[in-house]
Amino acid sequence: xxxxxxxxxxxxxxxxxxxxxxxxxxxxxxxxxxxxxxxxxxxxxxxxxxxxxxxxxxxxxxxxxxxxxxxxxxxxxxxxxxxxxxxxxxxxxxxxxxxxxxxxxxxxxxxxxxxxxxxxxxxxxxxxxxxxxxxxxxxxxxxxxxxxxxxxxxxxxxxxxxxxxxxxxxxxxxxxxxxxxxxxxxxxxxxxxxxxxxxxxxxxxxxxxxxxxxxxxxxxxxxxxxxxxxxxxxxxxxxxxxxxxxxxxxxxxxxxxxxxxx
Amino acid sequence: xxxxxxxxxxxxxxxxxxxxxxxxxxxxxxxxxxxxxxxxxxxxxxxxxxxxxxxxxxxxxxxxxxxxxxxxxxxxxxxxxxxxxxxxxxxxxxxxxxxxxxxxxxxxxxxxxxxxxxxxxxxxxxxxxxxxxxxxxxxxxxxxxxxxxxxxxxxxxxxxxxxxxxxxxxxxxxxxxxxxxxxxxxxxxxxxxxxxxxxxxxxxxxxxxxxxxxxxxxxxxxxxxxxxxxxxxxxxxxxxxxxxxxxxxxxxxxxxxxxxxxxxxx
Numbered sequence: 201x202x203x204x205x206x207x208x209x210x211x212x213x214x215x216x217x218x219x220x221x222x223x224x225x226x227x228x229x230x231x232x233x234x235x236x237x238x239x240x241x242x243x244x245x246x247x248x249x250x251x252x253x254x255x256x257x258x259x260x261x262x263x264x265x266x267x268x269x270x271x272x273x274x275x276x277x278x279x280x281x282x283x284x285x286x287x288x289x290x291x292x293x294x295x296x297x298x299x300x301x302x303x304x305x306x307x308x309x310x311x312x313x314x315x316x317x318x319x320x321x322x323x324x325x326x327x328x329x330x331x332x333x334x335x336x337x338x339x340x341x342x343x344x345x346x347x348x349x350x351x352x353x354x355x356x357x358x359x360x361x362x363x364x365x366x367x368x369x370x371x372x373x374x375x376x377x378x379x380x381x382x383x384x385x386x387x388x389x390x391x392x393x394x395x396x397x398x399x400x401x402x403x404x405x406x407x408x409x410x411x412x413x414x415x416x417x418x419x420x421x422x423x424x425x426x427x428x429x430x431x432x433x434x435x436x437x438x439x440x441x442x443x444x445x446x447x448x449x450x451x452x453x454x455x456x457x458x459x460x461x462x
Numbered sequence: 463x464x465x466x467x468x469x470x471x472x473x474x475x476x477x478x479x480x481x482x483x484x485x486x487x488x489x490x491x492x493x494x495x496x497x498x499x500x501x502x503x504x505x506x507x508x509x510x511x512x513x514x515x516x517x518x519x520x521x522x523x524x525x526x527x528x529x530x531x532x533x534x535x536x537x538x539x540x541x542x543x544x545x546x547x548x549x550x551x552x553x554x555x556x557x558x559x560x561x562x563x564x565x566x567x568x569x570x571x572x573x574x575x576x577x578x579x580x581x582x583x584x585x586x587x588x589x590x591x592x593x594x595x596x597x598x599x600x601x602x603x604x605x606x607x608x609x610x611x612x613x614x615x616x617x618x619x620x621x622x623x624x625x626x627x628x629x630x631x632x633x634x635x636x637x638x639x640x641x642x643x644x645x646x647x648x649x650x651x652x653x654x655x656x657x658x659x660x661x662x663x664x665x666x667x668x669x670x671x672x673x674x675x676x677x678x679x680x681x682x683x684x685x686x687x688x689x690x691x692x693x694x695x696x697x698x699x700x701x702x703x704x705x706x707x708x709x710x711x712x713x714x715x716x717x718x719x720x721x722x723x724x725x726x727x728x
Contacts, residue, residue, distance in 0.1 A: 228720075228721075258724070259721070262721065262724055265559045266558075266559070266718070267555060267558055267559055267718065267721075267723050267724060268718060268719075268721050268723070268724065269715075269718045269719045283718075287561060287563060290559065290560065290561045291561045293559075294559075295559050300552065300555045300556055300724075301551060301552040301553060301556075302551070302553060302556060303477065303481070303547075303548075303551040303553050304551050305481060305484055305485070305551075306477065306480050306481065306484070307480075307484075310477075310480040310484075313476070314473050314474070314476055314477045314480070315473075315556075315560065317469060317470070317472065317473030317476065318470050318473045318474070318557075318560045318561060318562050319560060319561060320467075320469065320470075320561070344484075360556075
């Protein structure tokens with residue numbers, strides 16, 4: 201694919217991507233966690249970063265957030281160079297991950313209030329009430345965050361990520377630890393939010409049905425490199441498989457598209 | 463250069479206020495050690511007063527020293543411990559993906575450290591009045607200068623300790639408790655710097671706290687206010703605080719290179 205950024209959408213054409221990555225690299229000594237990836241994501245698109253453990257998904261997301269400094273390459277988000285000008289874009293982005301905690305002893309409402317202030321949210325009470333209702337977390341607003349179940353924490357993390365109504369929402373396994381009913385509701389909330397706000401979603405997930413339902417662009421990573429990209433249906437067709445689950449397994453196991461596997 | 467936002471600094475300070483509000487034990491803990499120290503040294507003072515001309519001349523010499531020392535200790539510990547709180551709760555990553563800048567994090571840590579010091583030492587200072595008829599405010603206006611300098615030195619050490627923990631992980635946490643005590647013998651808290659061997663004098667005078675404690679003794683024993691002590695301490699503090707901030711920011715930068723902000727925690 202070379203250094204040219206891969207573009208979002210089935211037609212592969214983007215007038216103005218909100219995320220553009222060129223030849224991005226992150227090396228830890230001899231280990232190449234991310235090894236020269238390039239892609240772009242259009243405004244309003246939902247893009248999945250897929251790959252097995254250690255493929256480079258979280259590393260890529262961390263570099264987009266400026267949490268991790270790249271070894272090389274360029275990142276432009278909303279037209280700004282990251283990490284150099286990350287503070288110009290961080291107020292317009294947010295991130296949710298079940299693997300990043302909030303202060304355990306603070307209540308849910310306290311945690312959300314602190315982050316709302318950090319993001320400069322206006323009318324904090326109204327915003328919290330809306331999110332509490334939408335994500336069904338208002339019942340435990342007064343409970344310490346540390347006392348919540350994993351599923352409840354995931355919903356609170358998502359509420360934190362939606363506080364500032366981000367233009368770009370990065371999600372690491374957004375429905376991990378959730379029961380099927382709640383997970384389905386979360387997906388509806390995410391699609392509603394995207395459709396209503398025109399936000400761009402970039403998510404790392406191991407849930408292939410979720411990817412099929414939410415995403416219009418998929419970037420498959422293996423050993424820090426992009427090995428396949430396209431719309432979910434396009435990939436399913438290219439690999440001759442019935443769903444993304446099978447495509448994922450093919451790619452994770454290094455089977456090229458068109459290969460016949462006994 | 464992006465502007466520093468008081469709103470974001472306040473937001474983080476609010477987080478610690480919530481933490482204190484949620485646990486009265488934490489509030490009691492803030493005042494506990496300074497109070498115990500004050501009570502202990504108060505009795506020692508009472509005992510020694512009958513046996514020492516020096517202590518007879520200057521009542522409250524030891525109590526002033528112990529309370530001023532606690533300002534230094536609490537301000538350092540207040541900053542470090544509050545930073546460790548972020549590491550323990552694995553919240554640092556969340557903070558660094560928010561619009562909060564590292565310098566704003568530092569300023570909020572300082573703000574919270576000031577509040578913790580005022581609560582902790584303030585309680586002991588007030589309690590000393592009915593307990594031993596000792597009022598730290600007898601030091602007069604110089605007390606403000608002593609307080610400021612000890613606070614600044616505590617912050618400088620607190621930032622250096624926090625940077626070390628960010629670099630080497632929570633295993634280095636014990637340094638937070640040990641660092642200040644390593645400097646204590648050199649600061650001349652309870653004795654003049656002249657008591658120390660000559661070869662230690664340059665080291666001792668390189669510490670802002672040494673100038674503060676000498677200044678305190680000048681007020682209590684000679685009844686003179688030595689502005690030179692305060693100014694030296696302030697100059698040194700500007701340098702150390704600059705160093706502390708620089709090292710902390712460098713540690714954050716290094717952590718972002720190593721990916722440590724993703725995994726920081728217990």
